[in-house]
Amino acid sequence: MRRIFFGTSTLVLGLATLLWTTAPISGGKGGQSGGGGHASGGHAAAPAHVGSVHYAAGPAPVRAAPVGAAPVRVAPAVRTGTVRSEHYAGSPSSGAYRNPYRDEYFRHFRPGYRPYFLGGAQYYGYDDLPPGFQTVVIDGITYYLYDGVYYQAYLYDGQTVYLVTPDQ
Amino acid sequence: MRRRMLAVGLAVAAMLGGIALAGGSQQQAPKIEPKADQYLKAMSSYLAGLKTYSFQVEEFFDEVQDDGQKIQFSNQRHLSVSRPNKIFGEDEGDTANSLFYYDGNTVTVFDRGQKTYATEKVPGTIDAMLDDLHDRFDTHQTLADFLFADPYKMFTEHVQTGTYVGLHHVGKAKCHHLAFRQRLLDWQIWIDAGNQAVPRKLVITFKRQVDQPQYTALIHRWDVNPKLSDDLFKFQPPAGVSKVDFLNRHAEPKSLKTAAGK
Numbered sequence: 001m002r003r004i005f006f007g008t009s010t011l012v013l014g015l016a017t018l019l020w021t022t023a024p025i026s027g028g029k030g031g032q033s034g035g036g037g038h039a040s041g042g043h044a045a046a047p048a049h050v051g052s053v054h055y056a057a058g059p060a061p062v063r064a065a066p067v068g069a070a071p072v073r074v075a076p077a078v079r080t081g082t083v084r085s086e087h088y089a090g091s092p093s094s095g096a097y098r099n100p101y102r103d104e105y106f107r108h109f110r111p112g113y114r115p116y117f118l119g120g121a122q123y124y125g126y127d128d129l130p131p132g133f134q135t136v137v138i139d140g141i142t143y144y145l146y147d148g149v150y151y152q153a154y155l156y157d158g159q160t161v162y163l164v165t166p167d168q
Numbered sequence: 169m170r171r172r173m174l175a176v177g178l179a180v181a182a183m184l185g186g187i188a189l190a191g192g193s194q195q196q197a198p199k200i201e202p203k204a205d206q207y208l209k210a211m212s213s214y215l216a217g218l219k220t221y222s223f224q225v226e227e228f229f230d231e232v233q234d235d236g237q238k239i240q241f242s243n244q245r246h247l248s249v250s251r252p253n254k255i256f257g258e259d260e261g262d263t264a265n266s267l268f269y270y271d272g273n274t275v276t277v278f279d280r281g282q283k284t285y286a287t288e289k290v291p292g293t294i295d296a297m298l299d300d301l302h303d304r305f306d307t308h309q310t311l312a313d314f315l316f317a318d319p320y321k322m323f324t325e326h327v328q329t330g331t332y333v334g335l336h337h338v339g340k341a342k343c344h345h346l347a348f349r350q351r352l353l354d355w356q357i358w359i360d361a362g363n364q365a366v367p368r369k370l371v372i373t374f375k376r377q378v379d380q381p382q383y384t385a386l387i388h389r390w391d392v393n394p395k396l397s398d399d400l401f402k403f404q405p406p407a408g409v410s411k412v413d414f415l416n417r418h419a420e421p422k423s424l425k426t427a428a429g430k
Contacts, residue, residue, distance in 0.1 A: 152412075159266070
């Protein structure tokens with residue numbers, strides 16, 4: 001019995017130490033959420049461009065890596081991804097994020113979007129508007145419309161982001 | 169049977185104790201070599217004692233591609249600070265083209281490329297403003313560590329060890345080269361060994377990320393007593409620019425249905 005006790009205790013202690021030492025490792029590339037910006041990306045570590053010891057040790061960023069082949073506006077990152085596999089709906093309580101977009105609407109999204117994790121939902125945004133967009137004002141809010149998709153401009157980390165507005 | 173249950177209970181207690189012990193070790197006092205501590209403190213005190221200062225930054229950072237290749241980008245930044253509550257920043261480069269204004273009441277960020285700006289009411293000190301921007305908008309002022317009222321406290325809050333590496337050069341300046349380790353990061357700092365204990369270089373290694381990308385900042389053109397007019401920190405929107413909101417990490421945008429009042 002004593003042997004069982006000491007053996008179990010040692011094993012459990014070893015496992016506890018192992019868990020602690022390995023847990024925070026981020027599996028993502030470029031400080032992002034795993035090369036695809038999947039719903040779990042909100043728990044990634046700070047990206048490498050965060051030039052601050054204080055904030056780099058902090059929690060996850062809102063923005064994840066771009067999905068698809070469209071270039072970043074000023075820093076053309078080379079990334080590929082499957083658009084459909086990123087259209088993920090889940091609940092924040094299960095570690096995932098709510099999907100605010102309807103499937104039919106999502107089909108019109110062009111490649112190159114980035115996931116943004118806002119208030120428990122996973123939104124998508126772009127660094128640029130598509131050529132040929134129209135400006136539409138609804139209830140005093142300016143939207144940009146192209147191929148049935150509405151975008152709204154926001155400022156994020158010093159850059160303008162065009163977030164896809166949910167249609168529902 | 170009772171003995172076996174007792175054994176299992178003790179094992180669980182040992183596991184919880186082990187986790188607590190392991191987790192608790194993060195809060196242990198950092199082991200910083202006296203010489204490293206001395207120079208970090210000297211730099212922090214020097215910066216904390218400046219009323220106005222400005223400096224230029226040339227930063228480089230890695231972006232790791234899906235195939236593991238590291239691509240480096242760079243930006244130039246210029247920061248002007250008037251303690252306790254004014255900052256002006258100018259950024260230009262591969263991933264930045266913006267102006268940052270903090271006048272003690274509001275922060276405005278102007279994206280010069282897209283001609284958009286956002287303004288938000290913020291707390292009345294640099295420390296509280298920086299934390300507020302981080303908490304609400306996931307926005308980080310580059311080299312915020314050199315802007316806080318107590319840089320030493322911010323630098324050492326998660327430090328596990330600190331080492332004095334030696335007297336090394338950054339350009340032509342001789343500097344005290346210090347190296348620190350944290351759970352998620354390693355970082356190095358080069359502090360001018362001359363009369364002004366200003367930082368000349370900062371390197372952060374994101375060691376818990378795949379391929380360990382780095383951030384490097386070369387800090388130069390220090391002015392430790394610039395004349396900074398209040399107007400410098402106030403944003404006047406040029407003609408033809410659009411006002412937008414900051415992206416708030418805690419708030420979801422209005423849907424089209426809500427916006428249209430349907």
